[in-house]
Amino acid sequence: xxxxxxxxxxxxxxxxxxxxxxxxxxxxxxxxxxxxxxxxxxxxxxxxxxxxxxxxxxxxxxxxxxxxxxxxxxxxxxxxxxxxxxxxxxxxxxxxxxxxxxxxxxxxxxxxxxxxxxxxxxxxxxxxxxxxxxxxxxxxxxxxxxxxxxxxxxxxxxxxxxxxxxxxxxxxxxxxxxxxxxxxxxxxxxxxxxxxxxxxxxxxxxxxxxxxxxxxxxxxxxxxxxxxxxxxxxxxxxxxxxxxxxxxxxxxxxxxxxxxxxxxxxxxxxxx
Numbered sequence: 001x002x003x004x005x006x007x008x009x010x011x012x013x014x015x016x017x018x019x020x021x022x023x024x025x026x027x028x029x030x031x032x033x034x035x036x037x038x039x040x041x042x043x044x045x046x047x048x049x050x051x052x053x054x055x056x057x058x059x060x061x062x063x064x065x066x067x068x069x070x071x072x073x074x075x076x077x078x079x080x081x082x083x084x085x086x087x088x089x090x091x092x093x094x095x096x097x098x099x100x101x102x103x104x105x106x107x108x109x110x111x112x113x114x115x116x117x118x119x120x121x122x123x124x125x126x127x128x129x130x131x132x133x134x135x136x137x138x139x140x141x142x143x144x145x146x147x148x149x150x151x152x153x154x155x156x157x158x159x160x161x162x163x164x165x166x167x168x169x170x171x172x173x174x175x176x177x178x179x180x181x182x183x184x185x186x187x188x189x190x191x192x193x194x195x196x197x198x199x200x201x202x203x204x205x206x207x208x209x210x211x212x213x214x215x216x217x218x219x220x221x222x223x224x225x226x227x228x229x230x231x232x233x234x235x236x237x238x239x240x241x242x243x244x245x246x247x248x249x250x251x252x253x254x255x256x257x258x259x260x261x262x263x264x265x266x267x268x269x270x271x272x
Contacts, residue, residue: 022052029063038068047077057090068094070137075099076118078125088132096165098137099126102146104156112145123160130163137166143185147192154199158206167203169196170231171214174259188263189219196220200227217252219263225251232256242268 032039039060047053060069075097078084099122102112106119129136138157140146150169157167171189172178178185189196196212203210204227212224213231220228230237230253238257243249246268255262 018049018052022049022056025056026059029059032064032067034064034066036064036067038070039064041069041071043072045074046071047073047083054086054090057087057092057095061090061092061094065092066094068096070096070098072098072139074113074118074122075125075129076121078128079121081128084125084128084132087129087134091132091134093135096135096137097129098139098168100139100141101126101153101157102140103149104153105149108145108149126161126164130161136161136164137168138164139168139170141170141172142187142189142192142196143172144187145185147187147195150192150195151198151202154202158203158208162208164208166209166211168211168213168229168231169199170212171219173214173256174261175256179260182261186261188265189215190263190265193221197224200224214253214256216255216263216266217248218246218267218269219265229253240266242266244268245270247272 041056041060046056049056057069057071060067078087100113101109101122103109103119109119109122110116126136126138138161140150140153142150154167157164172185172187174186200210200212210227211231212220212228215228217225217228225248230251232253232255236257237254239249239252239254240262243252243254243266246252248269255266
């Protein structure tokens with residue numbers, strides 16, 4: 001069983017309702033069954049809660065000691081040694097931090113996240129977290145701005161971030177602001193399959209756990225299927241009508257029900 005817990009940043013920045021939403025989330029935590037396997041904490045950016053971020057982790061650990069807390073963060077706050085040390089004081093083996101890194105080249109990462117200096121802060125944050133033994137997942141969303149240097153990024157991660165627990169290579173969810181930036185972001189998986197194969201097999205051969213998220217099996221080569229995870233939350237996962245006669249439907253993660261555009265290569269696999 002999995003649960004999703006959003007942080008407080010869902011309203012305009014000029015509304016200071018952090019404490020209000022924090023207390024709501026605490027009430028939600030108290031209602032979550034103790035046998036829940038995993039809970040997701042997302043945003044917004046959870047670390048902007050500063051002290052309440054650590055209070056939230058402590059509450060999760062106390063109330064749900066057997067539950068994995070998967071926290072999505074840009075990782076930049078951890079560039080501050082004091083912030084990382086405070087995190088270390090409340091950290092447990094069940095806390096996993098999912099941190100995006102979009103390129104081995106600083107300017108590309110900064111452009112993707114639209115924040116100058118973000119790359120340097122993220123890398124410093126990753127290394128600070130590595131020093132304190134944090135569980136880290138590096139997340140790479142694949143789109144037109146990130147795919148070309150994917151093999152170089154894979155090598156960079158192996159050479160400079162060998163302490164990370166996992167690298168997740170993620171398909172793009174076509175919703176939110178993505179449709180408004182279609183020409184900048186959208187790309188068919190078939191257009192980056194060569195880079196994907198190179199990156200995945202390089203990481204795997206060098207002992208770094210790697211997974212492919214948000215890709216239907218029909219959109220990637222069979223040699224990559226063993227790396228594919230059913231990563232889309234069940235509440236927003238769907239299977240198009242043509243998937244009804246697919247032989248690998250049960251092993252496939254489907255597509256985002258929220259996406260306004262799907263790959264043109266979605267098709268049933270009728271022979272193996």
